[in-house]
Amino acid sequence: MEEMLTDQEQARRDKLPKYEELGVEPFGKRYDWKDKIVDIRKNVEGKTAEELEANPIEVDVAGRLVAIRRMGKASFVNLKDSSGNIQAWIGINGGGEHDCAVFKLSDLGDIVGLKGTLMISRTGELTIRVEKFTHITKCLKPLPEKFHGLTDIEDRYRKRYVDLIVNDDARRVALLRPRIVREIQRYCDSLGFVEVETPILSPILGGASARPFITHHNALDKDFYLRIATELNLKKCMVGGIDRVYEIGRIFRNEGIDIRHNPEFTTIELYQAYGDLQSMRDWVEGLFKDLCKMLGKEQFEWMGQTIDFSHGFKWISMCEAIQEQTGIDFTKEMSFEEAVALAKKHNVPLEKSWNSVGYIINAFFDEFVEKTLIQPTFIHTYPIEVSPLTKKSPDPRFVERFEFFICGTEMGNAYSELNNPFDQKERFENQLKARERGDEEAADIDFSFIDALDYGMPPAGGIGVGIDRLTMLLTESNSIREVILFPTMKDAK
Numbered sequence: 001m002e003e004m005l006t007d008q009e010q011a012r013r014d015k016l017p018k019y020e021e022l023g024v025e026p027f028g029k030r031y032d033w034k035d036k037i038v039d040i041r042k043n044v045e046g047k048t049a050e051e052l053e054a055n056p057i058e059v060d061v062a063g064r065l066v067a068i069r070r071m072g073k074a075s076f077v078n079l080k081d082s083s084g085n086i087q088a089w090i091g092i093n094g095g096g097e098h099d100c101a102v103f104k105l106s107d108l109g110d111i112v113g114l115k116g117t118l119m120i121s122r123t124g125e126l127t128i129r130v131e132k133f134t135h136i137t138k139c140l141k142p143l144p145e146k147f148h149g150l151t152d153i154e155d156r157y158r159k160r161y162v163d164l165i166v167n168d169d170a171r172r173v174a175l176l177r178p179r180i181v182r183e184i185q186r187y188c189d190s191l192g193f194v195e196v197e198t199p200i201l202s203p204i205l206g207g208a209s210a211r212p213f214i215t216h217h218n219a220l221d222k223d224f225y226l227r228i229a230t231e232l233n234l235k236k237c238m239v240g241g242i243d244r245v246y247e248i249g250r251i252f253r254n255e256g257i258d259i260r261h262n263p264e265f266t267t268i269e270l271y272q273a274y275g276d277l278q279s280m281r282d283w284v285e286g287l288f289k290d291l292c293k294m295l296g297k298e299q300f301e302w303m304g305q306t307i308d309f310s311h312g313f314k315w316i317s318m319c320e321a322i323q324e325q326t327g328i329d330f331t332k333e334m335s336f337e338e339a340v341a342l343a344k345k346h347n348v349p350l351e352k353s354w355n356s357v358g359y360i361i362n363a364f365f366d367e368f369v370e371k372t373l374i375q376p377t378f379i380h381t382y383p384i385e386v387s388p389l390t391k392k393s394p395d396p397r398f399v400e401r402f403e404f405f406i407c408g409t410e411m412g413n414a415y416s417e418l419n420n421p422f423d424q425k426e427r428f429e430n431q432l433k434a435r436e437r438g439d440e441e442a443a444d445i446d447f448s449f450i451d452a453l454d455y456g457m458p459p460a461g462g463i464g465v466g467i468d469r470l471t472m473l474l475t476e477s478n479s480i481r482e483v484i485l486f487p488t489m490k491d492a493k
Contacts, residue, residue, distance in 0.1 A: 008142045015105045016138065024102055028136040031113045033062035038083035040118070041126065049120035056117040059128060061086065062136065064165065065110050066143070075103070076127075079114060080165075082175075087121065088114050088128040099133040109139030109165070157481050158489055173475045173483055180291065180471055181248060184268060187290045191283075193244040193270060198233035200226060200250065204444040207231035207389075209431075210253040213263075226252035229464070230269045231389065232449045235417065238460060239452045243273035248467065259479040260409060263488050266467040271417065275461035276391075277400045280414035281378060283463065284404060285313060288376070291474060302473050303407040305374050313404060317381040318365050325368040330361045331395075353437035358383025358397065373405035388427040388443065391416040391459075406473060412465035419460065421453035 005013070019026045040059055044052065063081035073092040078085055090103060106112065113134035121127045144166055156163040156170070163170045185195060203222070205212050207229030217224050230247045237245045248268045255261060272279050288309050292298045298310045319330045328342060339360040343350055348367050354360065361383045373379070380402035381393055390399035400416035418424050428445040435442035471483040481487040 006142075009140060012107055012138065012140050012142075015107075018105055019102070019135065019138070022098065022102055024135050026135075026138045028111070031062050031134060031136050033060050033113055035059045035061050036083045037061060037063070037079070037081050037086045040086065041084065044118055044126065052118050052120060058115075058117055060113070060115040061128070062113045063111065064139075065106060065108055065112060066165075068106060068108060077106075079112070079128075082171075086128060087125050088116070088130050089119070089121070090130045090133060102135050103133050106135070107139060107142070109141070109143045110135065111137040111139070154489065154492070157487050158492060160486055170482070173471075173477060174485060176475055177471050177483055179294075180474055181467065183291060183294050184287065184467075185248065187287055188246050188268075188270065191244070191286075193246050193272075194242055196234070196237060196242070196245055196247055197249065198227075198230050198247055200252075202227050204446050206443045206446045206449070209386075209388075209439075209443065211255055213252045213254045228253055230267070231462070231464070232446055234269055234271050235457060235460075235462070236449065236452045238271055238273050239455055239457045243458070244271070246270035257488060257490075259481070260469065262468065262480050262484055265480070265484075267464050268467060269462070269464045271460050271462040273458040273460050276416040276459065277380065277402060277414060277461055279461035280463040281313075281315070281402065283461075284378075284412065284414070284465075287465075295474060300473055301476050303409075303478055305407050307406055307473065308375060314375065314377040316377065316379060318361065318369075318379050318383075319381065321369045321373075321379055322361065322364050325372065326364065328364070330357070330364070336360075351439075353434055353439040355437070356385055358385035362386045370405065370410070371408040374407055376404065376406050378402045378404050385430075387415070388431055389415060389418050389424070391418050392423075409469060411469055411473070412463055414461065414463035417457075417460040417462045419453060419457040421450055424453055425450055 016026045040061070044057065061079060061081060063079045065077055066080045066085065067076075067078035069076045075090045077088050077090065079088055092100060113132075113136055114128055114130050115132040115134070116128045116130040119127050119129050144162065156167070160170070164174060188195070201215070201217070201224040203224055205225050205228065207227070208231065210228040212225040212228055214223055214225055216222070228251060230249055230251070234245050234247060246268055248266065250264055251267050252264050254263060257263065270283070272283070292309050298308065300307045323329050326346065334357060336355065336357055339357040340350065343360050343363065346364070346367070348360070348363050350363070351359070362385075365379070369379075380400075381398045382390070382401040384390075384392065384397060384399050387399040387401045390401045392398070393400055401414065403410050403413045405411065418427070425445070428443070428450075431442040432445065468480050468483050472478070472480060475483060477483050
């Protein structure tokens, strides 16, 4: 179907032959610019107009025109590159008659090169006095107006490329995320951890409880899963002698989409041989201290709350937290029937696949506690039923696990890792029984992992942290779609 063009779009296309008449390629070629706008501003900070006039500073920048103000014999433009904005003044003879003719064809959004000297305008603004104007790439669609343009939030995510052009905060988040990831890597490396890469395609469903994406390998004529966790392969690395190991990578879960969930997301999973749950607690608190130092602050405005990292994380067991909210003490022995009765009394939803008290304890936590955890909090000592890869606590109904929460959001999950192959096989078998009872998220038995454990895995602490949610907090963004450049979206209506 032929594209319907607006009047503005047609007018821009009509200019293409005019560029060619002037010997200019409308969609450009290499341009060897040398200056970033942020560096220009830093280098001239504090200089007066007289100093710049007496000692001219030459600059050569490239970027997108985001403002054009034509005023007879001269024009002011604003140029935006990846680091910032700068004003430029183009006189009628700036660059000569040819460049002037090329500039007259310019529209907002065009990508251009500006070469000239710096000056201070009458209004006190740092400005490039343009001596050479170079057209690089024509923008065929008009940019959204600054105040009335790309305001539909769904449109912003579908057209992230436009969002990045016109929305400074979107660009800030996009540029800050890789800095956060690099700092996490630097922090881990400083503690002696080694970063590795493990497969995305997996022949079995394992490492977590989640619904998978399934794909087919033609050469092997076999279905594979996109990984739902990196855990089991990283533990195999520990068996092989890489005592401190981590991976930052994409995870895929075939589940819902909302402000905290995207079907593909990024995690760091990390394992420390000869460590335990307390080792992971120390790692988390050290990581946040490090990231706060990098960002230069300890308080963040997130989800309508002020989150304060100047104090340590609260440390409380799941049962203690439930008792604080409901008065029910789940540390006491009770039958499954008694637990079901309590759930019904307190309107806690039940699942048909549940057959023991631990599932109901976890459901009480989800119903009454999670939303109350605003400031950084470790919830530890989980029911064994919901933690199939974790060492048992002294009370065998529970395991050595914590999750840490901020603003009612689970940010990470840590274990004292299970390294007993007999216990591990029994837990896997219990997961299969749960699947037979209707649990679609139950994992398969990974026999290669059982085989690896037979060779001996040292006691270890392990943790997984969601990079996207962490970035949401540190950039003060309230939706996961703000921190993923191209999030999964429903089709536009």
